[in-house]
Amino acid sequence: MTIALLTNPTAGKGRGAHARDTALARLRAAGRDVTSMEGRDADEALDLARQAVADGVEALVAVGGDGMVHLAVQAVAGTGVPLGIVPCGTGNDVARYFDLPRKDPAAAADRVLAGEQRVIDLARSGTKYFVTVLAAGFDAIVNERANRMTWPRGQMRYNIATLAELRTFEPLPYTLDLDGETVSLDAMLVAVGNGPSFGGGLRITEGALLDDGLLDVVIIKPMSKPALIKTYPKLFKGTHVTHPQYQHHRVRSVTVAAPGIVSYADGERFGALPLTVECAPGALTVLT
Template sequence: MTVTVLSNPTAGNGRAPRVAAAVITRLRERGTHVVSIEGRTPGDALESTRRAVRAGTDAVIAVGGDGLVNLALQAVAGTTTPIAVAPAGTGNDFARLLGVPLTNPAAAADIVEDGRVRAMDLGRVHDRWFATVLSSGFDSLVTERANSLRWPTGRLRYNIAMVLELSKFRPIPYSLDLDGTSIEVEATLVTVGNGPTYGGGMAICPDARADDGMFDVTVVRASSRSRLVRLSPTIYKGTHVSLPEVDTYRATRISLAAPGMTAYADGERFSPLPVVAEVVPGAVNVLVGTDSALAR
């Protein structure tokens, strides 16, 4: 068996090379032929991964955060080549979805060897794929602000960005179309979930499944700043969906528009709004651990 290991040498403050080395060592101990690709530039990494897929690699392991995983998805979506994830980033929500233990990312090698392959849905905007959550609104503004900060790193950077954005936040007028049903709403944020979590385990769409052919949509309607602060802890647990200012929907095709907003997906800047997102059932094969919901 030949496995292609794609890694980002800068992910996780340099953690990715160590994880990649552990994954490669474990694969080779089992007699697997390994091809290693380092994603020093996104364009080169994507083209190298596409070449490996065309050459017939048996699997791709993405070693890094959700951004690198999203890049790898662009190479394997629509093919029969399965993808696995060795988490080495900040959020690691795709790894959670696949049931990879975050405390033992090298277990991705064992998951590949076990060969538990499942077909998984993906979201698509234009010709670009996403796996977990597409978001816009307050959360995307926080991400934009966090990406502009040079210090600090990790989750603290997002906490500071949240405080800075909260001080000037105003409700956003959204226009939605959910499978032909139009909705106009003043909202804090709108998220489209193929999977349940984003931002490092926040269960923004807690009931979303990545194999049911549907998106789960969470709309947090306009609320006060103090209410928004109180809402934040409930998102980690997924209990926010029972609050009166939160609406949930399900759809297969979603049009999303709001002035001045940008959509993020899998933690990556995707596109200014308006966007149209559609779910594509079974768009990618994934290698999953026993704890993954996709394994059941």
């Protein structure tokens, strides 16, 4: 089995390089032919991944967080080439989906060696794909602010960005097309889920299945800021679904429009609204 290992060495506050070395040793000790790749930036990393797929690699393994998985998915989506994951990022939501070891790169490499495969859907907008959730509201604005901040690092940066944005945030006017049905309303956020969680286990699209051929669209309608703060911890358990301001739709395709919003997917800057997202059934094979 020929394997291409694609690494973000700075993932998880620098844990990426250690995870790569550990996984590389494990895979080669098992007799696999492994090429280790690392781009100087995201564009080069994607070029390397696409070239590896074009050259006939039998598996592409992403070493990093959800951002590196997101990048690797762009190279393997629709090709049948399986994706392996050695998680070492901050959120690791994709690894959570498959119950992969998140703190033991050797054990994660063993999952790759085991070779068990699962075929799942992806969400697609144009030629771009995502695995987890598209954030298109308050959560996206928080991401924008956090990415402009240089301090602190990790989850605390997002907590501070959340508090800062809460002071001035007002509900946004959305127009949605849900499988041909047009809905206009004000909301705090709209999230489009291929899977159930993002942001390190925030189960915003609770109940989303990876292989049902559908997207899960969650709308959080206007609520007071104290109510939003009170509801936030419920996202980690998915118990926010009983809130009266929560709406959930299952669709094959959705168009999301709101002024001035840049959406995020898999934790990465994805694109300015309006965006149309559709389900791409069975587009990804994962080594689980």
